[in-house]
Amino acid sequence: xxxxxxxxxxxxxxxxxxxxxxxxxxxxxxxxxxxxxxxxxxxxxxxxxxxxxxxxxxxxxxxxxxxxxxxxxxxxxxxxxxxxxxxxxxxxxxxxxxxxxxxxxxxxxxxxxxxxxxxxxxxxxxxxxxxxxxxxxxxxx
Amino acid sequence: xxxxxxxxxxxxxxxxxxxxxxxxxxxxxxxxxxxxxxxxxxxxxxxxxxxxxxxxxxxxxxxxxxxxxxxxxxxxxxxxxxxxxxxxxxxxxxxxxxxxxxxxxxxxxxxxxxxxxxxxxxxxxxxxxxxxxxxxxxxxxxxxxxxxxxxxxxxxxxxxxxxxxxxxxxxxxxxxxxxxxxxxxxxxxxxxxxxxxxxxxxxxxxxxxxxxxxxxxxxxxxxxxxxxxxxxxxxxxxxxxxxxxxxxxxxxxxxxxxxxxxxxxxxxxxxxxx
Numbered sequence: 157x158x159x160x161x162x163x164x165x166x167x168x169x170x171x172x173x174x175x176x177x178x179x180x181x182x183x184x185x186x187x188x189x190x191x192x193x194x195x196x197x198x199x200x201x202x203x204x205x206x207x208x209x210x211x212x213x214x215x216x217x218x219x220x221x222x223x224x225x226x227x228x229x230x231x232x233x234x235x236x237x238x239x240x241x242x243x244x245x246x247x248x249x250x251x252x253x254x255x256x257x258x259x260x261x262x263x264x265x266x267x268x269x270x271x272x273x274x275x276x277x278x279x280x281x282x283x284x285x286x287x288x289x290x291x292x293x294x295x296x297x
Numbered sequence: 298x299x300x301x302x303x304x305x306x307x308x309x310x311x312x313x314x315x316x317x318x319x320x321x322x323x324x325x326x327x328x329x330x331x332x333x334x335x336x337x338x339x340x341x342x343x344x345x346x347x348x349x350x351x352x353x354x355x356x357x358x359x360x361x362x363x364x365x366x367x368x369x370x371x372x373x374x375x376x377x378x379x380x381x382x383x384x385x386x387x388x389x390x391x392x393x394x395x396x397x398x399x400x401x402x403x404x405x406x407x408x409x410x411x412x413x414x415x416x417x418x419x420x421x422x423x424x425x426x427x428x429x430x431x432x433x434x435x436x437x438x439x440x441x442x443x444x445x446x447x448x449x450x451x452x453x454x455x456x457x458x459x460x461x462x463x464x465x466x467x468x469x470x471x472x473x474x475x476x477x478x479x480x481x482x483x484x485x486x487x488x489x490x491x492x493x494x495x496x497x498x499x500x501x502x503x504x505x506x507x508x509x510x511x512x513x514x515x516x517x518x519x520x521x522x523x524x525x526x527x528x529x530x531x532x533x534x535x536x537x538x539x540x541x542x543x544x545x546x547x548x549x550x551x552x553x554x555x556x557x558x559x560x561x562x563x564x565x566x567x568x569x570x571x
Binding site for chain 1: 302333334335336337338339340341342343344345346347349350351353354355356357358359360361362363386395397399473557
């Protein structure tokens with residue numbers, strides 16, 4: 157029995173060596189912003205075991221502005237194959253969330269609650285994956 | 298003996314339910330302008346995908362109270378949108394957009410606006426499937442109010458400077474789909490914050506299932522179910538007596554080879570000034 161197992165063990169060791177030698181990439185990207193009035197908006201993207209891909213991400217945050225200019229966040233992430241190849245291979249996760257509380261006039265109780273969460277996970281041969289997020293908040297008098 | 302059960306379903310259901318009750322008054326938004334697009338997604342993948350999305354907007358006309366009771370004239374509205382989707386392999390192309398505007402809306406505007414189109418083709422080697430569930434719910438409530446609006450009423454010609462009764466309303470549009478091939482489109486929209494008392498509350502939900510023509514298969518295969526519901530109760534004048542209740546619900550399920558399946562639900566509720 158033991159003699160029969162040796163070639164199998166060899167195959168397993170070779171496979172492990174082969175898999176561990178394949179180049180892969182793990183990366184994460186995240187941001188968080190609190191523009192006031194008890195607002196918390198955040199997002200993150202993480203890539204796991206990506207073999208070949210093109211990633212483009214764009215983040216714009218306006219947290220300090222002149223009066224009347226709304227606070228704003230723009231975030232975009234795009235995963236696509238390297239030109240000439242068919243697909244990007246690997247796993248991408250995204251997580252966007254926000255929580256906003258507002259009150260009215262001199263009232264200390266909440267008048268508005270605005271809460272969201274968006275999670276996505278894509279795994280496999282990715283031909284195109286684009287996700288974007290826009291948030292603006294200001295005062296109109 | 299090869300036992301094959303071939304189920305061919307051709308269904309075209311167009312259900313438009315329009316209910317106008319003299320009930321819902323929406324809370325007005327505060328002076329802040331908030332516009333969010335929590336997600337806009339374009340995806341094309343061969344492999345697995347899972348996504349989970351929740352959105353909630355609660356608006357009080359005068360701020361919340363301890364105990365939750367509304368004073369005379371006060372209103373409250375809450376909208377909840379949920380979307381879950383998962384595949385365990387196969388080909389998926391998706392375009393998905395959720396737009397949010399928490400500010401006050403005019404007639405025709407929406408606070409929550411979601412559109413999703415997904416095209417799916419199974420991987421026959423592993424028998425993969427796409428499952429998705431989607432729901433939009435809105436709850437509106439208001440205490441009685443003295444109104445200077447001239448309200449159209451078939452019994453009494455004009456109601457001027459009289460009381461509009463309190464109300465509780467609940468609306469829901471939801472769908473669940475499990476398919477191996479085909480295209481699903483859903484649209485969910487709600488208006489829960491209005492500029493003034495004359496802007497009606499509105500919820501719209503639409504689902505359509507079609508074959509994916511590019512796959513060469515002339516039908517969509519899978520199971521789809523929808524659920525639409527509306528309940529509404531109104532008080533008489535400035536009393537706590539109930540003056541009217543309404544309830545409606547609609548559920549349907551289809552299973553098999555679907556050539557066309559479409560269902561829509563529209564509900565509006567408000568005060569119509571003369």
